[in-house]
Amino acid sequence: MEKQELSVGQVARRCGVAVSALHFYERKGLIFSSRSAGNQRRYGKDVIRRVSVIKAAQQLGVSLAEIESAFASLPRHKAPNRTHWQALSESWHQALSARIRKLEKLRDSLTGCIGCGCLSMDNCPLYNPDDVLGEQHTGPVMLERDD
Amino acid sequence: MEKQELSVGQVARRCGVAVSALHFYERKGLIFSSRSAGNQRRYGKDVIRRVSVIKAAQQLGVSLAEIESAFASLPRHKAPNRTHWQALSESWHQALSARIRKLEKLRDSLTGCIGCGCLSMDNCPLYNPDDVLGEQHTGPVMLERDD
DNA sequence: GCTTTACCTAAACATAACTTTAGGTTTTAG
DNA sequence: CTAAAACCTAAAGTTATGTTTAGGTAAAGC
Numbered sequence: 001m002e003k004q005e006l007s008v009g010q011v012a013r014r015c016g017v018a019v020s021a022l023h024f025y026e027r028k029g030l031i032f033s034s035r036s037a038g039n040q041r042r043y044g045k046d047v048i049r050r051v052s053v054i055k056a057a058q059q060l061g062v063s064l065a066e067i068e069s070a071f072a073s074l075p076r077h078k079a080p081n082r083t084h085w086q087a088l089s090e091s092w093h094q095a096l097s098a099r100i101r102k103l104e105k106l107r108d109s110l111t112g113c114i115g116c117g118c119l120s121m122d123n124c125p126l127y128n129p130d131d132v133l134g135e136q137h138t139g140p141v142m143l144e145r146d147d
Numbered sequence: 148m149e150k151q152e153l154s155v156g157q158v159a160r161r162c163g164v165a166v167s168a169l170h171f172y173e174r175k176g177l178i179f180s181s182r183s184a185g186n187q188r189r190y191g192k193d194v195i196r197r198v199s200v201i202k203a204a205q206q207l208g209v210s211l212a213e214i215e216s217a218f219a220s221l222p223r224h225k226a227p228n229r230t231h232w233q234a235l236s237e238s239w240h241q242a243l244s245a246r247i248r249k250l251e252k253l254r255d256s257l258t259g260c261i262g263c264g265c266l267s268m269d270n271c272p273l274y275n276p277d278d279v280l281g282e283q284h285t286g287p288v289m290l291e292r293d294d
Numbered sequence: 295g296c297t298t299t300a301c302c303t304a305a306a307c308a309t310a311a312c313t314t315t316a317g318g319t320t321t322t323a324g
Numbered sequence: 325c326t327a328a329a330a331c332c333t334a335a336a337g338t339t340a341t342g343t344t345t346a347g348g349t350a351a352a353g354c
Binding site for chain 2: 310311312313314319320321
Binding site: 038 | 302
């Protein structure tokens with residue numbers, strides 16, 4: 001059983017990202033590599049999951065900085081185990097559900113409000129932005145990107 | 148009955164954005180103004196709805212460029228009427244619903260996959276991106292960019 | 295062995311979406 | 325009337341997320 005190390009190009013192809021993006025993620029501390037005798041990057045297979053998670057999270061509107069802090073709970077240089085990933089998964093499931101609820105709320109506001117053509121805007125949820133997404137308070141939740 | 152024109156600072160306060168952002172939106176062609184005798188911006192009340200819509204759309208992950216093209220159907224210098232806003236509302240409602248469906252799908256993939264800790268990644272939807280959302284192959288791109 | 299492909303680093307460039315700065319003008323409040 | 329607050333423009337700066345370029349080194353195929 002070999003260690004099955006991957007070159008940067010192999011990871012790039014398998015994950016659908018550019019090599020330059022992997023360099024970038026590494027500079028940001030989101031992924032890690034060892035080096036070959038000739039100083040080329042070598043990745044363990046777990047990097048693929050990391051990159052997949054990065055891309056998935058970005059779809060949710062999570063910044064790399066936030067992803068980095070979520071990854072802080074993972075072991076840096078060895079493959080995270082089931083428990084590690086599961087913890088991440090659960091918190092993201094919650095965050096994602098929260099985001100979905102927000103979007104539904106917004107969608108309903110759009111229907112009820114933009115289309116209404118109301119001239120008095122004082123009760124309009126779009127007009128009073130804070131109402132639109134409601135719970136703006138500083139939640140610890142990762143996806144609370146309501147700035 | 149006056150035209151009830153608003154200064155840039157008034158709009159900024161009522162919409163919760165910076166004055167510089169309004170200048171910026173105007174340069175981008177998202178909002179319009181007339182000028183006072185002394186060359187200061189004066190806005191009609193409809194600008195508030197425009198700005199509110201901009202902010203709402205940004206919450207959905209819509210870029211300013213996309214917002215601009217959506218706004219292309221609105222009359223430039225006079226207040227859009229009910230029909231105009233309603234058309235916008237409907238198309239965005241659809242887009243939002245689509246986005247919500249994607250997020251739900253992704254959420255479910257995360258639960259089923261990230262948490263599983265599977266070592267053989269060959270059946271993993273995160274690992275094999277094409278399976279995640281089906282439609283649209285084009286290489287190993289993780290998720291449809293909802294461009 | 296040689297050549298092509300892949301890789302290395304550092305630094306510059308790109309784009310979006312704004313903000314800040316600098317220097318000057320207009321409006322408003324007392 | 326005057327002084328503070330608000331406004332003007334143009335240009336440079338900022339942050340995030342990368343990509344591109346330039347000048348070399350390593351690895352792989354024939």
